[in-house]
Amino acid sequence: xxxxxxxxxxxxxxxxxxxxGTRGMLRSAVMIAIPILGGMxxxxxxxxxxxxxxxxxxxxxxxxxDKLSIMFGYVFHIAAFIGIVYSLHLRDxxxxxxxxxxxxxxxxxxxxxxxxxxxxxxxxxxxxxVFLIWARRTERxxxxxxxxxxxxVLSGVILLAGTLFYAAENKTLAFGYIGLDSIAGWLIFIAxxxxxxxxxxxxxxxxxxxxxxxTGTVFLSAFTTKVxxxxxxxxxxxxxxxxxxxxxxxxxxxxxxVIENDLRRVLAYSxxxxxxxxxxxxxxxxxxxxNGAVSHAFNDVIFKGLLFMSMGAVLxxxxxxxxxxxxxxxxxxxxxxxLCIVGAASISAFPLFSGFVSKSMVMTxxxxxxxxxxxxxxxxxxAGVFHHAGIKIPYFAFFAHDSGIRANDPPNNMVLAxxxxxxxxxxxxxxxxxxxxxxxxxxxxxxxxxxxxxxQTQLLFFSALAFVWLNLRGMYPPxxxxxxxxxxxxxxxxxxxxxxxxxxxxWQIDRGLRDALKLRLSSYLSYFAGKNDRLSxxxxxxxxxxxxxxxxxxxxxxxxLLSFIK
Amino acid sequence: MADExxxxxxxxxxxxxxxxxxxxxxxxLVILDFVIHRHTMHEWDKLWAFYPIYGFVGCVVLVIVASxxxxxxxxxxxxxxxxxxxxxxxxxxxxxxxxxxxxxxGASHVDD
Numbered sequence: 270x271x272x273x274x275x276x277x278x279x280x281x282x283x284x285x286x287x288x289x290g291t292r293g294m295l296r297s298a299v300m301i302a303i304p305i306l307g308g309m310x311x312x313x314x315x316x317x318x319x320x321x322x323x324x325x326x327x328x329x330x331x332x333x334x335d336k337l338s339i340m341f342g343y344v345f346h347i348a349a350f351i352g353i354v355y356s357l358h359l360r361d362x363x364x365x366x367x368x369x370x371x372x373x374x375x376x377x378x379x380x381x382x383x384x385x386x387x388x389x390x391x392x393x394x395x396x397x398x399v400f401l402i403w404a405r406r407t408e409r410x411x412x413x414x415x416x417x418x419x420x421x422v423l424s425g426v427i428l429l430a431g432t433l434f435y436a437a438e439n440k441t442l443a444f445g446y447i448g449l450d451s452i453a454g455w456l457i458f459i460a461x462x463x464x465x466x467x468x469x470x471x472x473x474x475x476x477x478x479x480x481x482x483x484t485g486t487v488f489l490s491a492f493t494t495k496v497x498x499x500x501x502x503x504x505x506x507x508x509x510x511x512x513x514x515x516x517x518x519x520x521x522x523x524x525x526x527v528i529e530n531d532l533r534r535v536l537a538y539s540x541x542x543x544x545x546x547x548x549x550x551x552x553x554x555x556x557x558x559x560n561g562a563v564s565h566a567f568n569d570v571i572f573k574g575l576l577f578m579s580m581g582a583v584l585x586x587x588x589x590x591x592x593x594x595x596x597x598x599x600x601x602x603x604x605x606x607x608l609c610i611v612g613a614a615s616i617s618a619f620p621l622f623s624g625f626v627s628k629s630m631v632m633t634x635x636x637x638x639x640x641x642x643x644x645x646x647x648x649x650x651x652a653g654v655f656h657h658a659g660i661k662i663p664y665f666a667f668f669a670h671d672s673g674i675r676a677n678d679p680p681n682n683m684v685l686a687x688x689x690x691x692x693x694x695x696x697x698x699x700x701x702x703x704x705x706x707x708x709x710x711x712x713x714x715x716x717x718x719x720x721x722x723x724x725q726t727q728l729l730f731f732s733a734l735a736f737v738w739l740n741l742r743g744m745y746p747p748x749x750x751x752x753x754x755x756x757x758x759x760x761x762x763x764x765x766x767x768x769x770x771x772x773x774x775x776w777q778i779d780r781g782l783r784d785a786l787k788l789r790l791s792s793y794l795s796y797f798a799g800k801n802d803r804l805s806x807x808x809x810x811x812x813x814x815x816x817x818x819x820x821x822x823x824x825x826x827x828x829x830l831l832s833f834i835k
Numbered sequence: 836m837a838d839e840x841x842x843x844x845x846x847x848x849x850x851x852x853x854x855x856x857x858x859x860x861x862x863x864l865v866i867l868d869f870v871i872h873r874h875t876m877h878e879w880d881k882l883w884a885f886y887p888i889y890g891f892v893g894c895v896v897l898v899i900v901a902s903x904x905x906x907x908x909x910x911x912x913x914x915x916x917x918x919x920x921x922x923x924x925x926x927x928x929x930x931x932x933x934x935x936x937x938x939x940x941g942a943s944h945v946d947d
Binding site: 409523524525527528599600636641644645648649652653656668719720723724725726727728729730731732733734735736737738739744745746749750751752753754755761762 | 840842843844854857860861864865867868871873877879884886887888889890891892893894895897898899900901902904905908909910911912913914915916
C-alpha cells in the first residue's frame with residue numbers, strides 16, 4: 270500500500286524541519302535521504318489527481334500528477350540531490366533549510382492542480398530562495414536579494430490578480446490551458462513571464478544569481494525559471510507571441526555574455542539564452558516542440574547546474590570570479606576543468622552530450638512550422654552559446670593567461686556532485702531514449718542522423734574557429750573589470766535619478782516661490798512703514814509699546830491713588 | 836618558486852599541436868559536406884558549407900557588435916555601489932576618464 274496522497278513537496282518541508290533539530294553527520298544523512306526517498310516515492314506514483322478539496326465555492330487540487338509535471342518532478346529531485354551533495358561541506362543552517370524549502374516549493378508548484386495553490390508555492394519560491402542570496406552575507410548580496418525579492422513578489426501579486434480575474438470569468442480555479450484572450454490570461458502570462466526572465470524583466474536573474482552563495486546559485490539556477498517554463502507549457506502552449514519572445518531571449522543575452530567579466534553572470538545570461546529555446550518550443554506548440562522545450566528544461570537543469578557548480582568550485586577555492594583575475598587553473602584543478610568542459614560541451618549541444626538531443630527538437634520544429642527567420646536566430650544563438658558558455662567560461666577560468674593562482678580541486682563532495690551531473694549529461698547524450706520515454710508526447714524523434722550531427726558539428730567547430738581567429742588577431746574583447754549597463758539601469762539608476770531630479774526641481778520652485786512671497790511681504794511692510802513715517806509727524810508719532818504700557822501703569826496708579834484719597 | 840613544474844600548455848609546441856589538430860578537423864568537416872548526402876530541410880542549408888560559414892560569420896559579428904556595445908554600456912566596476920544618485924549625473928564625464936584607464940589596464944593584463 271503506497272501513500273499516493275502524500276504530495277512530493279511534503280518530504281522536503283518535513284526535511285527542512287528535521288534539519289533544524291539535527292547536526293553533523295545525522296543532518297547530512299537526512300539531507301541526502303530526502304531527495305532519494307522523494308524520488309522513489311515519485312517513481313511509484315501513478316498519474317492522476319491525488320488530492321483535492323473544496324474551498325469556498327472552488328475546487329482546490331494541491332496534488333495533480335501527469336506526464337508534464339512528473340517530468341519536472343524527476344528533474345527537480347535530481348537537481349536537489351546534486352545540489353545537496355555539492356553543499357554537504359557547508360555548516361550553515363540558514364542555507365540548508367532555505368535550499369530544502371526552496372526545492373519543496375518548486376515541487377509544490379509543478380504538482381499544483383489549481384491556480385491558488387500555484388500562487389502559494391509561487392510566492393514561497395521567492396521567499397525561500399532569497400535566503401540563498403542573503404546567505405552570502407555581504408552588502409551587495411543584501412541589496413541584490415532585496416531587488417530580487419521585490420520583483421519576485423511583484424510577479425506573485427500579478428499572478429494572484431490574474432487568478433482572481435480568471436476565477437470570476439470561468440468559475441473555476443483549475444490550472445490547465447489558459448490562453449491569451451482575456452485580461453486574466455494576460456495577467457497570468459505577465460506573472461509567468463517575469464519569473465521566466467522575459468526581455469526587460471530578466472535583470473532579477475543576472476543581478477541576483479551571481480551575488481548568491483557558491484552553493485545557493487546551484488539551487489537557484491535549477492528551480493525558479495524551470496517552474497516558470499513548466500507553467501508556460503501548461504497554460505500557453507502554441508501562443509505565437511512566445512516564439513518571438515523566446516527568440517529574442519536566445520539572442521540578446523549572448524552579446525552581454527561576451528563582454529561580461531563575472532563568469533557566474535556570464536552563466537546567468539546564458540541561462541536566459543537557454544530558457545529562450547524552451548520558450549520558443551512552447552510557443553510553436555506542436556508535440557515535437559513541446560517535447561523539445563520540456564526535455565531541454567530537463568537537460569538544462571543538469572548542465573547549467575554543472576557549469577554553476579564548476580564556477581562555484583573556482584570561487585570557493587580562489588575567492589575570485591572575474592575572468593580578468595582568473596586563468597591557468599587547469600594546472601592545479603584538473604578534475605574541475607574536465608567536468609566544466611563536459612558541462613560546456615553539453616550546453617553547446619555537441620553530439621553525444623545532453624544539449625544536443627533536446628535543443629535540436631525545438632529547432633527542427635521551428636523549421637517544420639515555417640518559422641524560417643526564427644530558425645536562423647536560434648542557429649545564431651546556438652553558435653553564440655558555444656562561444657560564450659562553451660569556450661569563454663572554461664577558457665578564461667582554466668586556460669588563457671596564467672593568473673598565478675594555484676588553487677587545488679575543491680572538496681570531494683563538490684567533485685562528486687559535479688561528476689554525477691557530468692555523468693548524467695553524457696548518459697542522456699548517448700542514450701536519449703531514456704529521456705524521451707518520460708516526455709509528454711511520443712514523436713519517434715531521432716537526433717542522431719548524419720545530416721544533423723554533421724551540421725551541428727560544423728556549426729560548432731567554425732564558431733570555435735572564429736574564437737581562435739579573433740583571439741589571434743587580438744580582436745577578442747579582453748576581460749575588463751567593469752559593470753555593463755543592462756535594463757536594470759532603468760530602475761537602479763534612471764528612475765531614482767529622475768525622481769531625485771524631479772524632487773530637486775520641485776524644491777527649487779518651492780524655494781523660489783517662497784522667496785518671491787517673502788520679498789513681496791517685506792516690500793509691502795516697508796511701503797506701509799514709509800506711509801506710517803509720513804503720518805507720524807501729524808497725529809500718530811511712533812511710540813514704543815513699552816512707553817504705552819508705562820503710561821497705562823501711570824494712569825492706573827493715579828486712579829488707584831485717587832481712589833484712596835477719596 | 837616551488838611551482839617550477841611544467842604543465843601541458845606551458846610548452847608552446849603542445850598548443851601548436853592542438854591547434855593543428857583543430858584546423859585539420861575543421862577542414863575535414865567541410866570536406867565531409869561533399870561526402871555525406873545531407874537531406875536538407877530548407878533552401879538555405881542547401882547552400883554549400885552553409886553551417887560552417889554561418890557559424891563563423893555569426894560569431895565574428897557577435898563579438899564585433901558586443902565590443903561595440905562596450906563603448907556605451909561599460910561603466911566602472913563599482914558603478915552601482917555608489918549610493919548617491921545625484922553624483923552619478925554630475926560625474927558622468929569622470930566615468931569616461933576612468934573607463935579609459937581601466938581599458939588600458941585591462942588590455943595589458945590580458946597580454947601578459
